[in-house]
Every structure is written in C-alpha cells, then in structure tokens.
Amino acid sequence: MAxxxxxxxxxxxxxxxxxxxxxxxxxxxLTLVVxxxxxxxxxxxxEGFSWRWYESAFANEQVxxxxxxxxxxxxxxxxVSTIVATMAALATTRTRPFTGITFIFAxxxxxxxxxxxxxxxxxxxxxxxxxxxxxxxxxxxxxxAHTAFCIPFAYLPIRARLENMDLSLERAAADxxxxxxxxxxxxxxxxxxxxxxxxxxxxxxxxxxxxxITELVKSAGQDTLPTYMLGQxxxxxxxxxxxxxxxxxxxxxxxxxxxxxxxxxxS
Amino acid sequence: MAANATVKSAPPATSAAxxxxxxxxxxxxxxxxxxxxxxxxxxFASIGPLGIVVVYSFLTKGGYGGVEWKFSTDAWxxxxxxxxxxxxxxxxxxxxxxxxxxxxxxxxxxTLLALVVGFPTAYFIATRPEKTRALWLFLIxxxxxxxxxxxTFAIMEVIRNxxxxxxxxxxLGIIDQPLQIMFTDTAVMLGLLYVxxxxxxxxxxxxxxxxxFRLVEAGYDLYANRLQVLRRVILPLVKPGVxxxxxxxxxxxxxxxxxPRVLGGGRNMMLGNLIELQFGQGRNWPLGSALSxxxxxxxxxxxxxxxKNAGKSGVRHG
Numbered sequence: 001m002a003x004x005x006x007x008x009x010x011x012x013x014x015x016x017x018x019x020x021x022x023x024x025x026x027x028x029x030l031t032l033v034v035x036x037x038x039x040x041x042x043x044x045x046x047e048g049f050s051w052r053w054y055e056s057a058f059a060n061e062q063v064x065x066x067x068x069x070x071x072x073x074x075x076x077x078x079x080v081s082t083i084v085a086t087m088a089a090l091a092t093t094r095t096r097p098f099t100g101i102t103f104i105f106a107x108x109x110x111x112x113x114x115x116x117x118x119x120x121x122x123x124x125x126x127x128x129x130x131x132x133x134x135x136x137x138x139x140x141x142x143x144x145a146h147t148a149f150c151i152p153f154a155y156l157p158i159r160a161r162l163e164n165m166d167l168s169l170e171r172a173a174a175d176x177x178x179x180x181x182x183x184x185x186x187x188x189x190x191x192x193x194x195x196x197x198x199x200x201x202x203x204x205x206x207x208x209x210x211x212x213i214t215e216l217v218k219s220a221g222q223d224t225l226p227t228y229m230l231g232q233x234x235x236x237x238x239x240x241x242x243x244x245x246x247x248x249x250x251x252x253x254x255x256x257x258x259x260x261x262x263x264x265x266x267s
Numbered sequence: 268m269a270a271n272a273t274v275k276s277a278p279p280a281t282s283a284a285x286x287x288x289x290x291x292x293x294x295x296x297x298x299x300x301x302x303x304x305x306x307x308x309x310x311f312a313s314i315g316p317l318g319i320v321v322v323y324s325f326l327t328k329g330g331y332g333g334v335e336w337k338f339s340t341d342a343w344x345x346x347x348x349x350x351x352x353x354x355x356x357x358x359x360x361x362x363x364x365x366x367x368x369x370x371x372x373x374x375x376x377x378t379l380l381a382l383v384v385g386f387p388t389a390y391f392i393a394t395r396p397e398k399t400r401a402l403w404l405f406l407i408x409x410x411x412x413x414x415x416x417x418x419t420f421a422i423m424e425v426i427r428n429x430x431x432x433x434x435x436x437x438x439l440g441i442i443d444q445p446l447q448i449m450f451t452d453t454a455v456m457l458g459l460l461y462v463x464x465x466x467x468x469x470x471x472x473x474x475x476x477x478x479x480f481r482l483v484e485a486g487y488d489l490y491a492n493r494l495q496v497l498r499r500v501i502l503p504l505v506k507p508g509v510x511x512x513x514x515x516x517x518x519x520x521x522x523x524x525x526x527p528r529v530l531g532g533g534r535n536m537m538l539g540n541l542i543e544l545q546f547g548q549g550r551n552w553p554l555g556s557a558l559s560x561x562x563x564x565x566x567x568x569x570x571x572x573x574x575k576n577a578g579k580s581g582v583r584h585g
Binding site: 011013014015017018019020021022024025026027028029031032035042043044045080081083084085087088090091092095098099100101104107108110111113114115116117118119121122123124125126128129144145147148149151155205208209211212216226229230233241245248249252253255256260 | 394
C-alpha cells in the first residue's frame with residue numbers, strides 16, 4: 001500500500017539538498033547586507049545598528065568618482081549596444097537563411113564564447129598600440145570595449161521578442177501604403193519595445209558588473225565601482241564595502257526584477 | 268539603391284522569378300547593412316584584437332612590457348618548457364604546469380560539486396506546483412545576475428578566519444584555532460561553486476521541466492529502486508541539461524580571474540591570473556598571449572564537445 005501512495009515529486013533527500021542550496025546561495029549575501037548596518041568597524045562582530053557606513057561611502061570621493069564613471073560607461077554601452085543590437089536583430093530574424101547569416105550569429109555571440117580574461121588581454125594589447133600611435137588615453141577605450149561585450153546581451157532578448165512576432169501586422173501596414181519607415185515606427189517598434197527595454201537593461205547590468213575587462217583596459221585613474229572594490233579587497237576592510245555592495249545589489253536586483261516582469265508580459 | 272532602380276525601370280517582360288531574385292538580393296543586402304554597425308563594433312573591440320593576440324604570441328618580448336617586432340617561438344616554448352639558466356637544458360615549466368593542473372582540477376571539481384548540488388535543486392524546482400515554480404526559479408536567477416565580485420566578497424566574509432563560519436565554530440567550542448580556508452585551493456573551489464552554481468541549475472531545470480513524471484512513476488511501478496529510476500529514467504532524459512550545465516560551469520571556472528585572485532591570494536593562481544601576471548609584473552606579453560590562446564583553445568574544444576553532443580540529443584522524448 002505504501003508503494004501506491006509513493007509520490008515521485010516528493011524526494012526528501014533531494015528536497016533537503018535543494019533547500020540547503022538555497023540557504024547556501026542567500027546566507028552569504030544576507031550576511032553581507034546585515035553587516036553593512038554594523039555600528040562597529042568589523043565585518044564579523046555585530047555592534048548594533050547604524051547608517052554610518054552608508055554615510056561614509058556616500059561621502060567618499062573615490063567611491064563617488066568610480067560610481068559616476070560606472071554609470072556613464074554603463075549608460076553609454078547600454079544605449080549604443082541596444083541600438084545596434086536592435087538593428088542586427090531586425091536583420092537576422094523572420095527571414096529565410098541568407099548568405100552569411102551564420103557568420104553574423106557567430107560574430108554577435110563571440111563575446112559569450114571567449115573567456116573574459118582573453119578578450120581583456122586582447123583589448124589591452126590593441127589599445128596599447130593605439131595609445132602609442134595617438135597619445136589618447138581617455139574614457140573612449142572603456143566605452144567601446146563595454147559596448148562590444150554588451151551587444152550579445154542586448155541582442156538575445158530583442159531577438160527572442162522578434163521571433164514571437166509574426167509579420168502580418170507589418171504586411172498589413174505595407175498594404176495600406178505605409179512607407180517602410182512608418183511601418184517600423186508605428187507597428188514594429190511599439191510591439192518590439194519591451195524586448196528593446198529588456199535588452200537595454202540587461203546590457204546596463206552586464207556593463208555595470210564587469211570587472212575583468214575593465215581592470216585590464218582602464219588607464220590610471222579610471223576606476224569603475226567594481227575595479228575600485230577589487231582594489232580595496234587587498235586591504236583591511238570595513239563595513240563601508242558592505243554598504244557599497246548592498247547599494248549595488250539593490251540596483252541589480254531591481255533591474256533584474258523589472259527585466260523579468262517585462263519578459264513575462266510577452267507570454 | 269542601384270539594384271532598386273534597376274528593378275523599378277525593368278521592362279514588364281521581366282519574369283516573376285527574376286523579380287523575386289532581385290528582391291531577395293536587395294533584402295539580403297539590406298540585412299547585411301542593418302547588421303553592419305554591430306559587426307563593426309564587435310570586430311573593432313572584440314574579434315579583431317584576438318587576431319593581434321595570435322601575432323603577439325610569436326614576437327619577442329620587450330624589456331619593459333610590450334614587444335619587439337622580431338619573430339620568435341620562445342613564448343610558445345615557455346608555455347610548457349623552461350630553459351635552465353646555468354646549463355641551458357630544457358625542462359618542463361613546473362610553475363606553469365602546476366597552474367594548468369590546478370585550473371583543470373579546480374574547474375572539474377567545481378563542475379562535479381555543482382552537479383551534485385544543482386541536480387537535486389533543479390529536480391526540486393521542476394517538481395513544484397506551477398504557481399510557485401517561477402518564484403523558486405527567480406530565486407536561482409537573482410544571484411546569477413548580481414555582481415560576481417560582490418558574491419565573491421560575500422563568500423569571503425563567510426570563510427575568513429574572522430568570518431562567520433569560524434566565529435560560530437569557535438563560539439560553540441568545536442575548534443580553538445580558526446580554520447584556515449582563505450588562500451587555499453578549497454577557498455577558490457568554494458568560491459567558484461558559489462558564483463557559478465546558478466549556471467548549472469538553470470539548464471538542468473530547463474530539461475527537467477519537460478520530463479513527463481508519469482515515466483518516473485512507471486519506473487517505480489515496475490519495481491525499480493530509486494537509484495535505478497535515477498540512472499535509467501531520469502538521467503537519460505536530462506542528459507542535455509547535464510552537459511549544458513557542466514559546460515557552462517566548467518568554461519568560466521577555467522578562465523576565472525576574480526575569484527582565485529580574491530580567495531586564492533598570490534600563491535593559488537589559476538590560468539586567468541597567470542595570464543594577467545604576464546601583462547603586469549611579469550612583463551612578458553608574448554607569453555601572456557600564448558597562454559591566452561592556450562586557454563581559448565581549451566574552451567573551444569569544450570564548446571565543440573557541447574555542440575556535438577547537443578546535436579546528438581536532438582531526438583528525444585517530449
């Protein structure tokens with residue numbers, strides 16, 4: 001009889017490991033968040049609640065500087081990569097296979113296939129050559145590098161959205177003598193908008209999070225928030241790091257939540 | 268535009284087939300033009316520079332970093348071999364080989380552990396009622412999209428000598444001296460497991476979600492025990508997910524830079540750190556280039572293995 005009531009969906013062993021896995025994933029993050037409110041200077045001994053580390057992080061000029069640079073780079077990279085990715089997605093979906101389409105796919109997905117450290121080193125060498133030739137050491141190197149590796153992340157949600165859209169509305173617009181541009185502006189774009197927004201946000205988060213490529217490409221004094229934090233990790237750390245991390249986490253989680261909601265509407 | 272004009276001015280005698288062919292040519296050209304900006308950026312700041320790395324790996328190293336434009340295979344030789352400074356004999360580059368070995372071993376162990384923890388987790392999510400499933404999945408996805416450096420920092424706070432784990436163990440009187448986990452291979456492996464675990468769970472879940480659990484019930488009804496059901500029913504069905512998850516964990520582990528740097532310290536380097544070192548203090552750009560290409564080749568082989576196996580599993584239940 002016991003066998004008849006056996007439920008395949010309740011595997012106690014598996015459930016235990018799964019719950020352990022969730023605890024494992026969240027416990028360190030929660031600890032980090034909790035200690036950002038520590039009144040003491042330790043990141044392990046709790047001495048009461050306080051906002052002091054948030055205040056000191058916000059007042060820290062290096063942090064301000066790095067945060068502003070991070071946002072500038074991420075905004076630029078997200079904006080440009082989303083535009084070019086939208087164009088590429090329009091070109092590579094809802095079509096019969098044409099000469100070179102595989103080449104375009106492979107090129108767009110290339111940043112996902114090569115380890116970041118290799119791309120970083122390649123850019124370091126390439127930009128070193130340009131720096132010697134031109135003498136320019138500004139932010140443009142980081143802007144273009146981030147734009148490039150954001151392209152596949154912006155491309156994927158846009159492409160997914162396009163593939164679920166059929167062509168009949170656009171054909172109808174064309175039949176009603178709309179020019180290609182007006183068809184795009186008034187039919188395709190409004191339908192595609194959630195995908196574009198999702199792609200842009202994903203690109204923004206990816207750029208904001210990047211450590212490896214930025215660390216290798218940046219010139220002196222061009223720290224972003226993650227590379228600043230990486231530099232600080234060699235020293236004795238105070239809960240200020242936790243406070244910066246917590247704000248960072250909050251922004252990422254907010255964007256991912258919105259991303260999910262945008263994607264869900266589609267289905 | 269020229270093609271456009273020809274089509275318009277073509278005499279009415281033009282056959283429909285020709286017009287269609289002209290339309291297709293124009294369409295293809297427009298699609299290339301639309302893709303061009305993305306391709307231009309990628310070739311300038313991602314694909315093209317990889318070619319330069321290949322060139323640099325065959326040059327002579329410069330005195331203060333950089334290169335001299337003289338052909339040399341020294342860099343490639345020194346990936347695996349080292350020349351004795353006293354008697355000029357060739358020996359294996361033990362320092363490099365031990366780092367290769369550590370990278371492979373830690374990546375492999377990380378993948379294995381991720382599979383052991385990730386498989387039950389994916390099974391758990393796949394067997395939840397549909398309403399709560401999305402929430403559990405979301406809980407796996409959130410850490411995946413949060414900053415890798417911050418997650419590494421979070422795990423570091425847990426395993427440090429003054430960290431939570433040691434504080435609790437000492438508080439409970441189980442140990443008197445803190446366990447030295449930081450700056451060991453164990454720390455690096457735990458860190459890699461922590462940061463890449465979601466990459467295992469997500470593809471595993473994707474293939475488990477499609478399992479018809481009546482098949483599992485049928486297995487039990489036919490008197491198979493749990494292990495047999497797992498091996499003979501579930502595993503064959505989720506094999507694509509297992510392969511995809513393993514590749515997705517193995518590849519970034521192999522090229523990891525941040526996690527070993529933060530948790531392993533200077534002595535427990537992985538391949539990523541060795542590469543970076545050549546462009547920093549090591550000042551051996553050709554060697555760094557050769558090492559980068561070595562890493563890329565290993566990754567490509569892993570990817571090819573994946574593509575080949577993913578192709579095979581095209582015919583499957585569901």
